[in-house]
Amino acid sequence: MDHLCPAGSGPILTFMPFCVGYRSRMSTAATALSRFLTFDRAAWAHLRDSTPLTLSESDVTALRGLNDALSMDEVVQIYLPLSRLLNLYVGASQGLYRTTQTFLGNDGAQVPFIIGLAGSVAVGKSTTARILQALLSRWPNHPSVDLVTTDGFLFPNAVLESRGLMKRKGFPESYDRARLVRFLADVKAGVAEVHAPVYSHQRYDIVPGLVQTVRQPDIVIVEGLNVLQAPPHQRDTDHLFASDFFDFSIYVDADERDIEQWYVARFVRLVETVFQDPDSYFHRYASLDVPQARATAAHIWAEINAPNLRENIQPTRMRAHLILTKDARHVVEQVQLRRV
Template sequence: MTTFQADVEAVCAMARAGSTDSGRTVIGIAGPPASGKSTLAEAVVTALNDAAKGDVPLAALVPMDGYHLDNAILKAKGLFDRKGAPETFDAHGFCAALGRLRDQSHELFFPRFDRGIDMSVAGALSIHPQTPIVVVEGNYLLLESAPWSSLKDLFSATVFVSPAREVLRARLLQRWIDHGHSPEAALQRASGNDLPNAERILDESVAADLILHQSDLD
């Protein structure tokens, strides 16, 4: 079993342990950009559903990225170059929407961020009322400042994915290079926005129930 597979199983076990007949289990997975949190969250939901029986999914995924502010709004506010920072999300809307997860009386819908068109698509994710586990993933789920701090009472358990800073830096640079930027341009983009955001997340997030280092994704 690889380190990544062991991490997936650890989070799955946490989700199963929290699942009861009394209500929905909500697992929060947070971490800096390029930490591997999205890959982990997707793998956890897939593993839970693959092991389940029945027509209703055992688990569903709600990514924070669906609450990116639209590019037109970011440009009007002078925040386009800071896209991905806390102030470039509808934080209050996101936190309010997550509060609905405890309501299992009807199907719930959430937006999904489409990277192909660089914008969020409303109502693109659905959660069946009988789905007992929801995994929420995003950079700022554990920030100690408002409104993010209100989420601590929602989560049944939390996970923080925290690779070493040098690993994050290398991944962020490679991400921009993979998008067609030169190493110099990649460094400028990472240093101007991604790395400051990562530092804030590492320094200003409250302690999670489980910390994973994800130094590799093998």
């Protein structure tokens, strides 16, 4: 995992004290080739400016995911500056939309600003999405913020079983990508009501007949494993992808070895809690002791989650507008922001 320079992107432009990665021997020409500005935690925290803290300790506790190390310090130092940045992006987007509508002679309703959020299983992207939803909804110019997970666009288990894809759940082919693209296209077109399917982690399946209704919010956060996917070859422009509809995108990153440890630790916690419910799809694991649970989780990781991360998820990292990189403590240590 790179800590200072993203792979293949060249050296990082530095404006000390705001950016880390400074190298005195760096040439001006090489610096200009970088795609990202890179910030350490302290430098990024400085960019909060005067953004107020609108979440309490109890709010953060309620939003924190299972086995996630999110603290109030993390919210203040990482997510408040990020909410400020996104607020500026949303404001600029709204202004550009109004300008375009004036040019066209239209007075249509504002269309939602869409944020895509990607990353591995167990890296903490769901917690990141919930925190951003809570913070962004407290800004006065975009109080309505919806969060949609792409789990709802997985094919039902019956379809996956018929196609031999149950062990490929979470891989790109396990999603109804046409339905996801149609959903995003309708959201971006300002359709009054758009419906997304709902997924139950307890049932490990789509809930028949249950939908999440999106009614022209100011912002929609779309969170999922593969949301930043693009055509295999950039010349392929015949098909739309979810990422084509994003105004801003975020990738939550960490070393694969750390993510595996977090996945295993979370699985052990689930065995002790959620899997004890007889209605849980994974109730068959409820009797595992800790060593058995760890071994089972490691096997699932090696067979399913690691290949999906390497083949499909991690390759989309460099397509994000912003990368949050976590250290072994599950704490964001570095932020990379793509140049405009």
